[in-house]
Amino acid sequence: MSFSLTIIIIFxxxxxxxxxxxxxxxxxVILHLILLLSTPWIIVLGLSRPSLxxxxxxxxxxxxxxANANFFSSSEFLFFSGDRRPGYxxxxxxxxxxxxxxxxxxGLLTAAKHKGDQKFIRAWLNTMGFSPGMNARQNELRQSGxxxxxxxxxxxxxxFIFLVRWxxxxxxxxxxxxxxxxxxxxxxxxxxxxLLGTFGLYSFxxxxxxxxxxVVRSASFVALTWLVYEAxxxxxxxxxxxxxTLSS
Amino acid sequence: MKKNSLGLLLIIVxxxxxxxxxxxxxxxxxLYSDEAAYGYNAYSLLTTGKDEYGTSWPLSLKSFGDxxxxxxxxLTIPSIIAFGLNEFAVRFPSALxxxxxxxxxxxxxxxxxxxxxxxxxxPRRYTLALLSALLLAISPWHLHFSRSSMLVGIExxxxxxxxxxxxxxxxxxxxxxxxxxxxVAAIYTYxxxxxxxxxxxxxxxxxxxxxxxxxxxxVIGSALLSLILLVPLGLAALRDPTTLTGRAxxxxxxxxxxxxxxxxxAHTLDGSETPVxxxxxxxxxxxxxxxEIVRRYLQHFSYEFLVSSGDPTPPFDIPHMGVxxxxxxxxxxxxxxxxxxxxxxxxxxxxxxYLAITPITxxxxxxxxxxxRSFNLVIPIILLASIGLxxxxxxxxxxxxxxxxxxxIPIIVGLVFFGEFGIYLTHYYRDIPQEIAYKWxxxxxxxxxxxxxxERNYDSIVFSPKxxxxxxxxxxxxxxxxxxxxxxxxxxxxxNELGWFHIAGFNKYxxxxxxxxxxxxxxxxxxxxxxxxxxxxxxxxxxEGTTLSLNHVGQVNxxxxxxxxxxxxxxxx
Numbered sequence: 001m002s003f004s005l006t007i008i009i010i011f012x013x014x015x016x017x018x019x020x021x022x023x024x025x026x027x028x029v030i031l032h033l034i035l036l037l038s039t040p041w042i043i044v045l046g047l048s049r050p051s052l053x054x055x056x057x058x059x060x061x062x063x064x065x066x067a068n069a070n071f072f073s074s075s076e077f078l079f080f081s082g083d084r085r086p087g088y089x090x091x092x093x094x095x096x097x098x099x100x101x102x103x104x105x106x107g108l109l110t111a112a113k114h115k116g117d118q119k120f121i122r123a124w125l126n127t128m129g130f131s132p133g134m135n136a137r138q139n140e141l142r143q144s145g146x147x148x149x150x151x152x153x154x155x156x157x158x159x160f161i162f163l164v165r166w167x168x169x170x171x172x173x174x175x176x177x178x179x180x181x182x183x184x185x186x187x188x189x190x191x192x193x194x195l196l197g198t199f200g201l202y203s204f205x206x207x208x209x210x211x212x213x214x215v216v217r218s219a220s221f222v223a224l225t226w227l228v229y230e231a232x233x234x235x236x237x238x239x240x241x242x243x244x245t246l247s248s
Numbered sequence: 249m250k251k252n253s254l255g256l257l258l259i260i261v262x263x264x265x266x267x268x269x270x271x272x273x274x275x276x277x278x279l280y281s282d283e284a285a286y287g288y289n290a291y292s293l294l295t296t297g298k299d300e301y302g303t304s305w306p307l308s309l310k311s312f313g314d315x316x317x318x319x320x321x322x323l324t325i326p327s328i329i330a331f332g333l334n335e336f337a338v339r340f341p342s343a344l345x346x347x348x349x350x351x352x353x354x355x356x357x358x359x360x361x362x363x364x365x366x367x368x369x370x371p372r373r374y375t376l377a378l379l380s381a382l383l384l385a386i387s388p389w390h391l392h393f394s395r396s397s398m399l400v401g402i403e404x405x406x407x408x409x410x411x412x413x414x415x416x417x418x419x420x421x422x423x424x425x426x427x428x429x430x431x432v433a434a435i436y437t438y439x440x441x442x443x444x445x446x447x448x449x450x451x452x453x454x455x456x457x458x459x460x461x462x463x464x465x466x467v468i469g470s471a472l473l474s475l476i477l478l479v480p481l482g483l484a485a486l487r488d489p490t491t492l493t494g495r496a497x498x499x500x501x502x503x504x505x506x507x508x509x510x511x512x513x514a515h516t517l518d519g520s521e522t523p524v525x526x527x528x529x530x531x532x533x534x535x536x537x538x539x540e541i542v543r544r545y546l547q548h549f550s551y552e553f554l555v556s557s558g559d560p561t562p563p564f565d566i567p568h569m570g571v572x573x574x575x576x577x578x579x580x581x582x583x584x585x586x587x588x589x590x591x592x593x594x595x596x597x598x599x600x601x602y603l604a605i606t607p608i609t610x611x612x613x614x615x616x617x618x619x620x621r622s623f624n625l626v627i628p629i630i631l632l633a634s635i636g637l638x639x640x641x642x643x644x645x646x647x648x649x650x651x652x653x654x655x656x657i658p659i660i661v662g663l664v665f666f667g668e669f670g671i672y673l674t675h676y677y678r679d680i681p682q683e684i685a686y687k688w689x690x691x692x693x694x695x696x697x698x699x700x701x702x703e704r705n706y707d708s709i710v711f712s713p714k715x716x717x718x719x720x721x722x723x724x725x726x727x728x729x730x731x732x733x734x735x736x737x738x739x740x741x742x743x744n745e746l747g748w749f750h751i752a753g754f755n756k757y758x759x760x761x762x763x764x765x766x767x768x769x770x771x772x773x774x775x776x777x778x779x780x781x782x783x784x785x786x787x788x789x790x791x792e793g794t795t796l797s798l799n800h801v802g803q804v805n806x807x808x809x810x811x812x813x814x815x816x817x818x819x820x821x
Contacts, residue, residue: 069551070550070551070552070556070557073551074550074551075543075546075547075550076550079542079546080539092510098539098542101542108588109588229535232530233535237530240517240522241517241518
């Protein structure tokens with residue numbers, strides 16, 4: 001079994017188990033799995049099973065860091081082009097479908113909203129290494145039972161902080177350590193976006209259930225239709241164009 | 249605080265004015281073709297009441313075929329009266345608008361975080377307003393466009409004023425009329441506003457619908473005022489729809505052959521066995537264009553555009569940097585995170601709407617990311633960065649990881665900003681003239697001066713078509729009489745694939761659509777003006793028993809010493 005397939009299997013099983021522990025609902029795990037199976041980066045690593053070895057560096061360190069920052073933080077890489085090397089991407093697709101954008105944004109917004117600004121920004125600063133007092137504060141809150149307080153998605157806010165830490169920390173690691181901006185080097189932070197997308201989807205569905213405003217319902221319906229259409233299109237392209245057969 | 253704040257604002261405004269007016273005529277170097285066109289059309293309107301095509305007070309200047317909005321030309325007229333027809337006069341309205349926008353952002357920040365007790369930033373709102381004004385005063389994006397006559401500097405003033413008055417109108421409905429007038433002024437200034445303003449006004453009306461319900465009479469009155477002010481534009485658009493849309497057709501993504509190529513590629517990859525209906529269901533124009541719009545929209549929030557590289561399109565690029573400072577970007581993210589936690593407050597919703605709506609126009613065009621078309625972004629970005637800066641310093645000072653003074657972090661942040669500002673000034677005043685003077689169409693003033701000295705020796709003067717239409721600098725620098733130009737000009741008004749007209753010549757000046765030295769007719773008593781690569785250094789040929797050779801008459805150099813233009817004539821040996 002290739003290393004990339006092993007990573008994917010571990011991530012799918014681990015994240016599903018984690019989701020189940022958090023939500024205690026199989027329906028949420030199924031939604032999570034459906035979303036993962038509609039995610040280009042998971043499909044690429046699972047079907048194409050490319051080598052995850054780093055390419056040798058060809059630029060000075062500062063130039064590398066600048067190129068990595070441009071690439072990894074770009075919407076082009078995340079949603080539209082991905083890693084263009086054969087076997088590392090699906091033609092015309094990024095590491096996520098563009099319809100994941102509202103899900104990820106919603107996941108982040110939920111984190112920000114339900115956490116309160118102070119804690120959220122402190123967590124962000126803590127991630128950047130500015131606030132060493134944060135862990136003690138978290139422990140205090142945990143001991144006082146605050147971690148049992150759930151937001152509308154049923155997810156503890158501290159988990160969002162963990163995901164945001166993972167995202168920003170992973171992004172910084174990818175930017176600093178990568179020899180070349182490629183998909184394997186982005187694996188430090190890309191999984192956190194997948195999980196944020198999952199939590200965004202829960203929030204979304206929650207909103208559709210609870211909201212009585214026609215505008216919100218219509219917008220949600222459009223976003224979900226967009227997601228379903230793009231997922232169907234992705235599988236159509238995989239079956240019709242067979243991009244990994246072509247690349248091999 | 250209020251009293252001190254106004255004093256500090258005055259200092260910031262003086263700094264902003266200094267940065268915008270210092271050597272305005274010389275930096276950016278040269279005079280870009282659009283600036284020259286605005287300058288000459290304003291001059292023509294001033295002297296004859298008609299534009300360069302002889303149209304009386306047009307609501308859209310045909311210019312190069314790009315149908316420019318008229319406001320900038322109107323505002324340039326008083327400037328030409330005061331300073332004459334020169335680079336400084338042309339750029340003066342933009343620089344003034346840029347300085348005034350610094351004042352507007354101060355009041356906008358105060359309005360967004362007004363004195364109501366539920367606004368968390370209220371105790372620091374004067375600090376926030378001053379910071380916003382200061383950050384805008386030294387913003388590379390804002391400085392770059394304030395120091396050139398590129399329309400958007402003036403548009404940003406009118407648009408931000410419109411929003412400011414709108415917010416004020418939630419307390420005093422009279423301001424709705426002023427807001428309407430400001431928004432209409434933005435529409436007359438830049439085509440982008442014809443999309444941005446309606447979207448913004450509708451969004452603001454939805455956000456503040458409760459307040460507006462109380463002022464039904466004023467809402468209807470201000471809407472009527474807008475319609476009345478827009479009647480001339482509507483009538484002009486009925487006669488010629490291009491007045492309303494300008495060059496939108498040729499720069500929109502729907503005109504971009506790249507998307508059609510992607511669609512064709514997708515259908516080809518599907519193969520002939522796939523049913524056409526299925527192929528078209530998954531690969532269709534609606535999806536491809538929608539995806540492209542989203543892609544181009546997001547480019548305006550990318551690290552590459554904002555911090556690292558900026559807009560690569562001439563003349564909007566600042567060498568070696570993006571459109572905002574790295575530190576501004578960090579505080580912008582912090583500010584954005586902060587405000588998303590307080591979106592229930594209506595002014596905050598208005599600020600996020602301002603941020604989200606302004607890049608929409610740019611994302612509908614195929615040259616992105618576009619620093620000019622998304623220029624209005626600079627104001628919400630600066631406001632959010634100021635919030636982020638205040639919050640960031642507040643948090644760090646509260647946590648105090650090591651024992652330091654309360655002023656340590658503000659001093660460090662101030663030094664970082666100061667350093668970045670110094671780097672920007674170096675790029676602007678040293679690198680642009682040395683590295684990309686050609687993008688600013690440098691050398692035309694010197695060229696026209698040189699030609700004016702020797703043109704009596706020639707029957708005709710032939711110009712290369714590269715790097716902008718040469719006719720406009722001749723008209724501008726010679727202050728050519730408009731009436732004479734209307735009689736002499738030979739103009740082909742059939743737009744090319746990019747929508748440009750071709751001005752073939754006037755007086756003894758001939759403007760080629762292509763200059764291929766080997767094939768163009770060589771005549772005596774003709775001066776040929778071309779770029780370094782257009783004309784060879786040495787040339788000799790025997791034609792009908794006569795040997796002709798090339799004689800260098802002069803040249804114009806860029807600031808870095810490279811040859812910009814060659815002036816040559818043909819001599820019989």
